[in-house]
Amino acid sequence: MKKFLLCALLISSSLISQAITVIKGSIKTSSDRSFLVSLKEVVPFSSDKKPLLQEINLGKRNSFSLKADIKTAGFYSLSLVMEAGKSKSVNTSIIYLIPNQQLNLEYLPHGEFSLISNYAKVKDQNNQALLETQEKYNQNIRKMFVKTPDTLGLKAELNQFFLIADTAIKDKKLNPEVEKFLRFKAFDTYQSNLYRFSSDYLRLMKGKVEIQAAYYNGPVDFLSYYQDPMIQLFPNATYNLVKFIEIQTKGSPSNKKKTLDIVSTELAWLKQHNPPVTITDEVSRYLLANYTASYKVSGDFDQDLKDFNMLAESIKNPGLKNQLMSNFENLRYTMKGASLPPISFENVAGDTVNLAQFKGKYLFIDLWASWCVPCIKMTPYVQQLEKHYEGRNINFLAISIDANRQNWLSKMKELQLHGHQYLDLPGAFAKQLNISGIPHYLIYDPEGKLLVFKADMPDQPGLKAVIDSLPGL
Known part of the structure; x- marks a missing residue:
């Protein structure tokens, strides 16, 4: 009897430790469509935790069953992708899962080619409320998109989001975290x-009207939300908070490039209102990273670097702070006359190659990737240039930033690429030179000094004119 009880206890303990949660779903639509379902844990943007992720390709099956080993209750993003031919639609909802739970969902067709959750059939009140609000929000947003934007009408539509939430919460015994x-x-x-x-309204009016700062007020205290760590669960929170700060400091949201003085003013305002440190760090990251991305190196770079680092010093996360400082300092490599960065690459055989090996001739660098359609369109023009200058005092290098070596090799074979072809698997070159988009073309002199940071596209006559003007070519 004792052995039996011990065995039963061990089995029970094993089941509890596994904490298997099951999400089952049925899709009430035609069988000529294929489906992909994925479940991803929602984690704060300040978290280093790797979110739990599960994905199932259903093919043409109209049902799914996801099992997750969940130790503690939390929020998860559930996405259902539906495809038929070239058409694709995505239904994404936030659900609340607890250990050892079974959640049953049903999806119905909506319009010509989309799905909605049949939230009325969900028995769990927490998830019924979450799914109901999401579907009603989507419905409202779709209506807003087809209307001509205005001011008074927009505010009335926006207030509906709070009313929808209040209705979903009213008279229900929801988990406090779900209600929040x-x-x-x-x-x-x-x-x-x-x-x-x-923003759409202002663009439509082409500068004929202005929106006063008071217009951006809402039916709730915005600031109190940003002083609560839960705001970190929402991907738009950083952008929205920056816009809110712009209104408080300038009277309106701005899309213009910011000086470090403006960034300093905005961060000072934020710190005065005591948000969690993680939120202050995230806003600092957003503002300083955007400043770095739009910065044009000038003769005052050393002073700008000093001012930039002073602002970055207030960031509490040391890894984030050091990365931002390093990214800005690397802008030195974008200055005319800057030396080749000390970065190595792999060739087709897997051997290591350093850019310094190419000193002695002019160097034309083509930064590309196998997935970059504009890069591939420019490839024939690069090959024409290489053939035109064959035997001259210039080398042509193609550096791929592909994250997958096999994709790089396959695309090279498909395009019949030859010559100096290299792979920058960690993407260090693009990061060090603050290159945000490809294709990107650079020219260095025989001493390895930067001549042109961003050359014209190879199909433009201006590029050939620049190369022809190189002395000693």
């Missing part, structure tokens, strides 16, 4: 669409 999430979701959706549609 619903209120935050209403706030996040309100703010995201407030900035989006007011």
